[in-house]
Amino acid sequence: xxxxxxxxxxxxxxxxxxxxxGPTGEAELRRRFRAQVARFCPSWLHSQIDDIVQVAWMRLRxxxxxxxxxxxxxxSLIAKVAYCATIDEIRRxxxxxxxxxxxxxxxxxxxxxxxxxxAGAREIGRGIRDCLSRLIPNRRRAVTLYLQGHSAPExxxxxxxxxxxxxxxxxxxxxxxxxxxxxxxxxx
Amino acid sequence: MSESxxxxxxxxxxxxxxxxxxxPGPHCPEPDRIWxxxxxxxxxxxxxxxxxxxxxxAACAADWRVAMVSAxxxxxSEATPATVRAGVRSRWPLLVAAAAALxxxxxxxxxxxxxxxxxxxxxxxxxxxxxxxxxxxxxxxPRDQAVLRWSPAGEEARYSIEIDTLGLEPVSxxxxxxxxEYQVPPEALDELxxxxxxxxxVEARLPDGSRILSPAFLARIE
Numbered sequence: 001x002x003x004x005x006x007x008x009x010x011x012x013x014x015x016x017x018x019x020x021x022g023p024t025g026e027a028e029l030r031r032r033f034r035a036q037v038a039r040f041c042p043s044w045l046h047s048q049i050d051d052i053v054q055v056a057w058m059r060l061r062x063x064x065x066x067x068x069x070x071x072x073x074x075x076s077l078i079a080k081v082a083y084c085a086t087i088d089e090i091r092r093x094x095x096x097x098x099x100x101x102x103x104x105x106x107x108x109x110x111x112x113x114x115x116x117x118x119a120g121a122r123e124i125g126r127g128i129r130d131c132l133s134r135l136i137p138n139r140r141r142a143v144t145l146y147l148q149g150h151s152a153p154e155x156x157x158x159x160x161x162x163x164x165x166x167x168x169x170x171x172x173x174x175x176x177x178x179x180x181x182x183x184x185x186x187x188x
Numbered sequence: 189m190s191e192s193x194x195x196x197x198x199x200x201x202x203x204x205x206x207x208x209x210x211x212p213g214p215h216c217p218e219p220d221r222i223w224x225x226x227x228x229x230x231x232x233x234x235x236x237x238x239x240x241x242x243x244x245x246a247a248c249a250a251d252w253r254v255a256m257v258s259a260x261x262x263x264x265s266e267a268t269p270a271t272v273r274a275g276v277r278s279r280w281p282l283l284v285a286a287a288a289a290l291x292x293x294x295x296x297x298x299x300x301x302x303x304x305x306x307x308x309x310x311x312x313x314x315x316x317x318x319x320x321x322x323x324x325x326x327x328x329x330p331r332d333q334a335v336l337r338w339s340p341a342g343e344e345a346r347y348s349i350e351i352d353t354l355g356l357e358p359v360s361x362x363x364x365x366x367x368x369e370y371q372v373p374p375e376a377l378d379e380l381x382x383x384x385x386x387x388x389x390v391e392a393r394l395p396d397g398s399r400i401l402s403p404a405f406l407a408r409i410e
Contacts, residue, residue, distance in 0.1 A: 035387065039404045040254055043350060043391060080223050087219035087251050091212045094247065118397035124202035125246070132243045141236060144243040147203040148252060149318075158225065159239070160232045177199075188198040 029078075033057065036082035048089055056085030124186050131180035139173030146170045197342070201398040204253065216248050217241055226255045319390050319402035322368075328383075328410045334372040336407060341392030341400045351376075351388040359386060377409055384409055 037053045045052075060081045128147070132140050138159075145155045156166035181188065217225075217238050224230045225238035242249040322337040329335070336349065347365040351372060352358050360376040372386075386407045392400040 035404070038352070038387065039389075042254075042401070043348065046350075076227075080220065083223055083255055084219040087222070087254065090251070090254075091216075091247075094212060117395055118205065121202045121205040121396040121398065124199075125205050128199065128203050129244060129246070137240070140243055141239045144239055144249075147200050148242070148249060149200060149256060157228050158235055160235075174196075188195055188202055 030057075033060065033078050033082065036079050037086060040083050040086040042090070045086075045089065045093070052085050052089050055088075056082050059085060124181070124188050127181055127184050127186045128177065131177050131184070134180060135173055135176050139169050139176060142166060142169035143173035143177055146174065198396075201394060201396055204250070205396065205398050212247050213245065215241065216245060219251065222248065222252055223255055226252060319392060319400060321402075321405040321407075323405065323407050325406060328408050330410055331377050332374045334374070334377060334386075334407070334409055335369055336372065336388055336405075337369040338390050338402065338405075340368050342394050344395045345392045345400075348391045348393070349388060351386050353380065353384060353386065380409065382410060 033056070034053055037049060037056055041049050041052060060078065063077065063081065132144060135143065141159055142155055145158060146152075150158070152166045152170055153163055155161070155170065156163050159166065161169070221230070221234070221238055222242075225235040228235070242252050318339075319341050320339040322339060323329075336351070338347075341347075346363075347368065347370075348363045349361065349365065349370050350358070351360045359380070360372050362370055377384075386409060387404055388407060389404045390402040392402075394400070
């Protein structure tokens, strides 16, 4: 499949006209777009990157066609379209249950994880999800975002909470989670 | 890192290690809903629904983390030095006020955390594991000494690094690195014109099998 740099003139004419008259230029737009896809794309999916870029580029063009008044997509739209195309491809691969190439390579690598430790982490991970399902909903949401790596201010922003409330929910929710894991005999 | 911070990090890794390879189910939100929720867009109820889903779905939680990493790098890469400098000049009174407020909040938080004991979560612990470039983005690297450095991701971590041009032409790659630096072989740079900007990123593999992917970084060679 050709990459966006190889697309035909008719397919990219809208963007091309815009790019020639706009401040950024089509080449710059494509460079930014390609860089975004590369940032989202996990290393095991790099062999598919041209396909993802092509799909995402077409979606971006469609989005621009629907919004004639705002032809410059801006960094947030470019990032969102690139993200959605990449996640769609990741999900497609998961549905097909394809084994990531990286996993095969790493199986023979000295840096491969200790299977016992990996199994232990997964067991605790399943325990965490079970415990989360038992938490009060708002504490569950706060702890979920906290375990994802979000700070209290970020949690508050996502859930429309003041910082104090976000901190409180994380603190209480984490205490609940630890008690639940203790009761299961799981020691993280 | 404190003991409580270590426990939190282990909990986070375990949460991330839980069956990421499971296929998406019929109730999984579309990627754009995940993106919007993460960026605080859409209605509150919509965002809560997405967060409720990632609490129970490891695959979508992994998709959410991809958006987190990329959102950080997007914000960093889109700000040019000129615009950053202009923004700082025009907003310095606000920044001073924000710094003062941050100091007060930090002092209060430290005081509260010390009262709560070892089991207190450390709210900014994520910052300790995010991989950061230790290269000054304004620096031009000599071709025979193009060393890329990054912050450590944890004890016994092993690193993979991939280096491309901005056009995604592969330049160099390495796996199983123990050190938090990598010298790009000079011969890999032979064909590149002067002033080429490299695009590089690191993936850390921790002993428990979890992975931490860095944002994409940029480095310019002479």
